[in-house]
Every structure is written in structure tokens, then in C-alpha cells.
Amino acid sequence: MYKSLLTVDLCSGYCLQSVRTDMVDSEQVLGCKAPMGLVLMLLLFSLLGPLGQVQAQDCEKPMRDTMSLIDEDILKVHFPDGALVTFECAMGYRRIGGSSKTTCEAGTWTPLTLTCKMVRCKVPIIPNGSPKSGARPPYVHRSLVEYECNPGFKMDGVGVMTCQLNSTWSSTPVCKAIIITTTPTTTTATINTTMTPKTPATTQKVVKCDSAPSVDNAEAPSPNKDVYDYASVVRYKCLKDYTINGSASLKCSSNGKFTPNPPTCLMVRCKVPIIPNGSPKSGARPPYVHRSLVEYECNPGFNMDGAGVMTCQLNSTWSSTPVCKAIIITTTPTTTTATINTTMTPKTPATTQKGNIVFELKTNKQ
Known part of the structure; x- marks a missing residue:
């Protein structure tokens, strides 16, 4: 009669193994066997050792x-x-x-x-204004620019602007037109009765100037426009060989007219200097125009009276006219007293321009 015993050992993650039977005492044993993939993985880690581990690195x-x-x-x-x-x-x-x-x-x-x-800031747009100084595009963070208003306009705000991190400018000034306020004058007249004037009315207007005056022998004023804003400036330049006489710049004033009076353009020519007993030493050569400069010197035996350096002036005359005067030498003759059987007593020495010596002979009386 067989003796039968069944033993079961279940291992987590493992499968059952084969059965063993004894002829006398029958015993069935169930073992656990690891999966083949797990066995290979454990074998790989045992072979690699430290190489198979992830190490911390800087x-x-x-x-x-x-x-x-x-x-x-x-x-x-x-x-x-x-x-x-x-x-x-x-x-x-x-x-x-x-x-x-x-x-x-x-x-x-x-x-x-x-x-x-x-960061990028756009080009500032200031109506009636223009750049004065500072950075140029592209405008990056902290770029700085300065604007000014055109003539006839006044700035309200700060003209210096900085490009900020949010790509906007630190300020946005406004150029406002300059308005001139005028109060009319009043008078009080008596015609049979006394007339008392009302309170003067105040008026405001934006000042403008008409076209700038033309100047003969000059180029067109710059800039050349039909209408100019208050405080606008125009400049004049004479044609070649002409010299400007007066202010080269005019400004639009509060009365709507340009001031000061316009300049004139003159043809300046100075004649060749005539200096008797003198000759040119250095300087410009003919033709002598405005500010031409020449230097004269006197001939040997002559001395200059006046300035030898001359400048051609706006009125076509020289700034000076020197004179060359003859050099005069003054001499005093020497005198001696000699005895040759007679006594020679000289007269008081005479001063001459030729240097002659004069003697007076006296005979001794025995």
C-alpha cells in the first residue's frame, strides 16, 4: 500500500516545478522555478558589476x-x-x-x-519736432535720444527719452504752437463829452511769416518756403565774387516779419596799393577781393611810417596807407687845436648834415 504526501510551496513570481514519486512511500513535491528572462537579467548584472550602475556626475x-x-x-x-x-x-x-x-x-x-x-523701441514720432542728438536706429534697451521742437513750437514735456524694457519710450513730449497774445492800445478822446473806453480785448494768434525777402546777387534763401513758422530762421549766401554785407540770417519775429533787415551782396575790389619808395613784400596778388591781405616794405634808404600790412575792406579801400620816408643821418664834426708858429683856436663846432670841419687861424703877436 502506498503512502501518499503532497507538499505545495508557492513562491511569488515563480512557476511550479516537476513531481517526484517513491515506490514505497509515494510523495509528490511541487518546486518553484524562476522565469528564464529574470535569470538572464540577474546573470547580466552580476557580470557587469559597477559598470551596470548609473553613477552621479557633475x-x-x-x-x-x-x-x-x-x-x-x-x-x-x-x-x-x-x-x-x-x-x-x-x-x-x-x-x-x-x-x-x-x-x-x-x-x-x-x-x-x-x-x-x-528689446526694440520704434522711432519716436513727435509731430512738429525733430531729433537733436542721441542714438540712431535700431533703438535697443537704454538707447537715449533727444528731440527738439521746430521753429514756432514749444515743447511740453521732457525732450530726452530712454528706450525701456517694455519696448516703449520713457516719455512722449508734445510740440505745441507758440501763440502770441496781443492787447490793442486804447485812447480817450473828448468831443463835447468824455468818452471812456471799454476794457481792451485780448486776442491770440499763431504767428506766421510770408516768404523771405530776396537779395540781389545772392542765392535763394534757405530754406525757401511760401510760409514760415514763428522763430524760423532763413540764411543767405552771396554769389561767387560777391561779399555779404549785413546779417546772413533772418528770423521770423512775433510781428510776422523777418528781422533784422536783409543783407546786401557787394562786389569788392581794391586797387593795387601805390606806396612811393616802397614795394610788395608778401601777401595776396591781384585782383584784390574782400579781406585780401598784402604786406609792403620800404626801399633801402627809406623808413616806413605806418602799418605795412594792409587789408582790403568792404568799401574797396585798404585798411592803411603807409609812407616811406628818407632816412636822414645827422653828424657833429670833431675839432682840434694845433700850434704851428701860430696859435690855432677853433670856433665852436658847427653841426652840419655833411660832416665838414671848420677852423679859425689866429697869429700870435710878439
Whole structure:
């Protein structure tokens, strides 16, 4: 008679093994067997050892063209595994969106989603104004420009503007027309009865000037327009060989007229200087126009009285006319007293221009 015993051992993750039977005492044994894939994996890890494990690695300093690290991370070169750093947009860029943080994982930085855009400001539009100084386009962050109003307009606000991070200007000035306020004069007259005037009325107007006056022998005024705003300036330039006499610039005044009076253009010609006993030394040559400069010197034996340097003036005359005068030498003759049987007593020496010596002879009486 057979003795039968059944033993069951269930192992998690394993399958049942084969049955063994004894002739005398029948015993059935169920064992556990690991899956083949798991066996191979364990065998692979045992062979690779440390090479099969993921080791922690440092990260190099992360660099971005349009952004930079903040705080103490700016000075670091290496970062340990797990380090978390923060970026900000670089100078001249502004943040559009995305996360500014990234983490070092096994020698590699996680993706950074921060987006930075370069700051750009549009060209300022100031009606009745124009650039005076400052930066030129393109206008980036902190670009600075200065505007001024055209003649006849006055600025309300700050003329110096700075490009800000939000791509707008720090200020927007306004050029307002200059309005002249006038009060008419009043008089009181007595015709049988006394007339008392009413309070004078105040009027306002925007001043304009008509076309600038023309000047003979000159180019057209610059700028040349039909109507000019208050405080506008026009400039004149004479034609070749002509010289301007007066102010070259006129300004539109509050009475609607240009001031001062327009200039004239003159043909300036000075004659060749005639200096008796003198000759040219240096300077310009004919024809002598306005401001031509010449220098004269006297001939040998003559001395100059006056300035030898002369300038051709607007009235076509020279600034000076020197005179060359003869050099006169004055001499005093020397005298001696000699005795040759007679005594010679000289007269008082005479002063002459020729230098002659005069003697007087006296005979001694024995």
C-alpha cells in the first residue's frame, strides 16, 4: 500500500516545478522555478558589476546666449548632481515666458524653457519736432535720444527719452504752437463829452511769416518756403565774387516779419596799393577781393611810417596807407687845436648834415 504526501510551496513570481514519486512511500513535491528572462537579467548584472550602475556626475556651467545665471551661481564652474540653478534674461532682453530653472541630472542639464526677446523701441514720432542728438536706429534697451521742437513750437514735456524694457519710450513730449497774445492800445478822446473806453480785448494768434525777402546777387534763401513758422530762421549766401554785407540770417519775429533787415551782396575790389619808395613784400596778388591781405616794405634808404600790412575792406579801400620816408643821418664834426708858429683856436663846432670841419687861424703877436 502506498503512502501518499503532497507538499505545495508557492513562491511569488515563480512557476511550479516537476513531481517526484517513491515506490514505497509515494510523495509528490511541487518546486518553484524562476522565469528564464529574470535569470538572464540577474546573470547580466552580476557580470557587469559597477559598470551596470548609473553613477552621479557633475555638470559644467550652463551657458545661454540671451540669458545669464543669477546670484552666486555666476561665479561657479562645476555643479554637483542635483544642483538647481536659475536664469534671467540678459541685458537688452526681456522675458516672454517659460521656466527659468534647470537641474543637473547625471551630468546633463534638464531642458530650459525660459524665452527672452531682444528689446526694440520704434522711432519716436513727435509731430512738429525733430531729433537733436542721441542714438540712431535700431533703438535697443537704454538707447537715449533727444528731440527738439521746430521753429514756432514749444515743447511740453521732457525732450530726452530712454528706450525701456517694455519696448516703449520713457516719455512722449508734445510740440505745441507758440501763440502770441496781443492787447490793442486804447485812447480817450473828448468831443463835447468824455468818452471812456471799454476794457481792451485780448486776442491770440499763431504767428506766421510770408516768404523771405530776396537779395540781389545772392542765392535763394534757405530754406525757401511760401510760409514760415514763428522763430524760423532763413540764411543767405552771396554769389561767387560777391561779399555779404549785413546779417546772413533772418528770423521770423512775433510781428510776422523777418528781422533784422536783409543783407546786401557787394562786389569788392581794391586797387593795387601805390606806396612811393616802397614795394610788395608778401601777401595776396591781384585782383584784390574782400579781406585780401598784402604786406609792403620800404626801399633801402627809406623808413616806413605806418602799418605795412594792409587789408582790403568792404568799401574797396585798404585798411592803411603807409609812407616811406628818407632816412636822414645827422653828424657833429670833431675839432682840434694845433700850434704851428701860430696859435690855432677853433670856433665852436658847427653841426652840419655833411660832416665838414671848420677852423679859425689866429697869429700870435710878439
